[in-house]
Amino acid sequence: MRTAYSVETVRTAERELMDRLPDGVLMQRAAAGLAAACADLLRRRGRVYGARVVLLVGSGDNGGDALYAGARLARRGAGVTAVLLAAGRAHEGGLAALSGAGGRVVEHPSDTSAPFDVLAAADLVVDGITGIGGRGGLRPDAVPLARAVHESDAVVVAVDLPSGVEADSGEVVGEALRADVTLTFGTYKPAHLIDPAREYAGAVGLVDIGLGAVLPPVAELEALQHADVARLLPVPTGESDKYRRGVVGVVAGSARYPGAAVLAVAGALHGGAGAVRYVGPAGDAVIARFPETLVHAGPPAKAGRVQAWVVGPGLGEEPGVRDALASDVPVLVDADGLRGLNAKVVRARKAPTLLTPHAGEAAALLEVPREEVESARLTAVRELAARYGATVLLKGSTTLVADPDTALPVRVNPTGTPWLATAGSGDVLSGLTGSLLAAGLGARDAGSVGAYLHGLAARSAARGAPVSAEDVGAALRVAWRDVSEEA
Numbered sequence: 001m002r003t004a005y006s007v008e009t010v011r012t013a014e015r016e017l018m019d020r021l022p023d024g025v026l027m028q029r030a031a032a033g034l035a036a037a038c039a040d041l042l043r044r045r046g047r048v049y050g051a052r053v054v055l056l057v058g059s060g061d062n063g064g065d066a067l068y069a070g071a072r073l074a075r076r077g078a079g080v081t082a083v084l085l086a087a088g089r090a091h092e093g094g095l096a097a098l099s100g101a102g103g104r105v106v107e108h109p110s111d112t113s114a115p116f117d118v119l120a121a122a123d124l125v126v127d128g129i130t131g132i133g134g135r136g137g138l139r140p141d142a143v144p145l146a147r148a149v150h151e152s153d154a155v156v157v158a159v160d161l162p163s164g165v166e167a168d169s170g171e172v173v174g175e176a177l178r179a180d181v182t183l184t185f186g187t188y189k190p191a192h193l194i195d196p197a198r199e200y201a202g203a204v205g206l207v208d209i210g211l212g213a214v215l216p217p218v219a220e221l222e223a224l225q226h227a228d229v230a231r232l233l234p235v236p237t238g239e240s241d242k243y244r245r246g247v248v249g250v251v252a253g254s255a256r257y258p259g260a261a262v263l264a265v266a267g268a269l270h271g272g273a274g275a276v277r278y279v280g281p282a283g284d285a286v287i288a289r290f291p292e293t294l295v296h297a298g299p300p301a302k303a304g305r306v307q308a309w310v311v312g313p314g315l316g317e318e319p320g321v322r323d324a325l326a327s328d329v330p331v332l333v334d335a336d337g338l339r340g341l342n343a344k345v346v347r348a349r350k351a352p353t354l355l356t357p358h359a360g361e362a363a364a365l366l367e368v369p370r371e372e373v374e375s376a377r378l379t380a381v382r383e384l385a386a387r388y389g390a391t392v393l394l395k396g397s398t399t400l401v402a403d404p405d406t407a408l409p410v411r412v413n414p415t416g417t418p419w420l421a422t423a424g425s426g427d428v429l430s431g432l433t434g435s436l437l438a439a440g441l442g443a444r445d446a447g448s449v450g451a452y453l454h455g456l457a458a459r460s461a462a463r464g465a466p467v468s469a470e471d472v473g474a475a476l477r478v479a480w481r482d483v484s485e486e487a
């Protein structure tokens, strides 16, 4: 499991750790890790000796890290120039270390083109403008420097965070530095895992500075890995039969969208339930593709016992949502099922409810513009979970799963690929996840395991080329096997 902590939690932990250690030790640990990673990158492109390194240095400790790392690189023969964005407020010890090691310093803004000249010739740029103390995006002074960095051929290494991103939410307000690699210290922060900030960070490396010992046991965010998912997968035993493995009911599709029913059933057949019961008008299309499905014209209340319902994909105006919500089993509500969803009804349910909106559907439920959800995904998913008293899986470039119990970390899905942005792939996800619910997983686990397998399946089906939702459904078995082999 990878975890991320908020700035407030990190600062508290850092204070506790600093009290136990001599002054400056944490910064030296950070700078040593940073310098080692930069040296590695330089060696891959040539060598450290003689390489041209530029440090962008802000007024805080983030700039301090950059300066001390720069001093280490200068001692190994690199030509290091620090561009000070707040001359007079740059970290004093770091500045002294850099000049002691033979590094140069230029100021920005200045009357000369020196900062831009050194950036144009750089092999590697270290972004130490702001870290966890940064607020409100890059300031106007820094914007032309960021643009010059993006135009140069240099490899860009961000210190702790790409400057300009919001550490706790992953929001990007205005411009931010785009890094190839980000080295963070002690723990990931939400911005390393959530888009849009995650995109700006590039490949993220974690430098151990000893913080693990003082961080609280429960993080703000967590990302499952293969071994975590393997532990959660439902596996039949000698005593299993199809009913004990769970029956998932799928209420999906309409005369207009029969395909959504087929895709949701495809997902459900690969989610671990022992049987899939399809309820709705697309029974013929479903049977033609998946003869193992039990079909019923409806309504859901008359279709027979299930251990979980999936309701909504391609449903159009078809009824069914109310029946499913009135049941005493877990219900996953997706797509058309989310339209006009009544928060009171959902809150009153005794069994778990899992809502799976994309950004547009989430925006409609929250009555805000879609862009607001896309730029502040963490806030949106938490808000929806609180309003509906339900588990919410917010789909998109970063899929998040929030539990109504705010003490539990929000789960962030690390798998997936932009190729998943294809019609019908969400239908496969809802069938798959509903099947996991029927097989006995809790809503938060079902949502995060479903998203994980779905993303892995898409990656293995795509391998760099477009995929259809059907391809994703067919690759779910491969994803399941990949994950179980880790167990």
Ligand SMILES: NC(=O)C1=CN([C@@H]2O[C@H](COP(=O)(O)OP(=O)(O)OC[C@H]3O[C@@H](n4cnc5c(N)ncnc54)[C@H](O)[C@@H]3O)[C@@H](O)[C@H]2O)[C@@H](O)CC1
Pocket (backbone or CB within 6 Å): 014, 015, 018, 026, 027, 028, 030, 058, 059, 060, 061, 062, 063, 065, 129, 130, 131, 132, 133, 134, 135, 136, 137, 138, 139, 159, 160, 161, 164, 185, 209
């Ligand atoms: N606290 C610790 O124990 C450690 C901190 N470390 C480093 O220290 C960083 C945090 O240092 P600070 O708290 O000094 O904060 P930062 O260095 O992130 O930035 C704070 C400074 O930047 C200014 N600032 C804020 N927003 C800005 C913006 N948008 N544009 C330009 N300037 C802006 C503020 O006025 C303040 O002076 C971490 O990100 C990490 O790099 C590491 O050395 C590891 C140990």
Ligand SMILES: Nc1ncnc2c1ncn2[C@@H]1O[C@H](COP(=O)(O)OP(=O)(O)O)[C@@H](O)[C@H]1O
Pocket (backbone or CB within 6 Å): 335, 358, 394, 395, 396, 397, 398, 399, 416, 417, 418, 419, 420, 421, 422, 423, 424, 425, 426, 427, 428, 429, 454
């Ligand atoms: N840019 C993206 N990067 C990665 N995954 C994405 C991206 N955009 C969408 N997805 C994923 O693709 C799926 C699309 O689902 P959805 O929006 O419901 O589409 P549909 O309704 O056509 O099935 C979701 O699993 C979502 O997380």
Ligand SMILES: [K+]
Pocket (backbone or CB within 6 Å): 062, 127, 128, 129, 130, 131, 158, 159, 160, 161, 162, 163
């Ligand atoms: K930075």
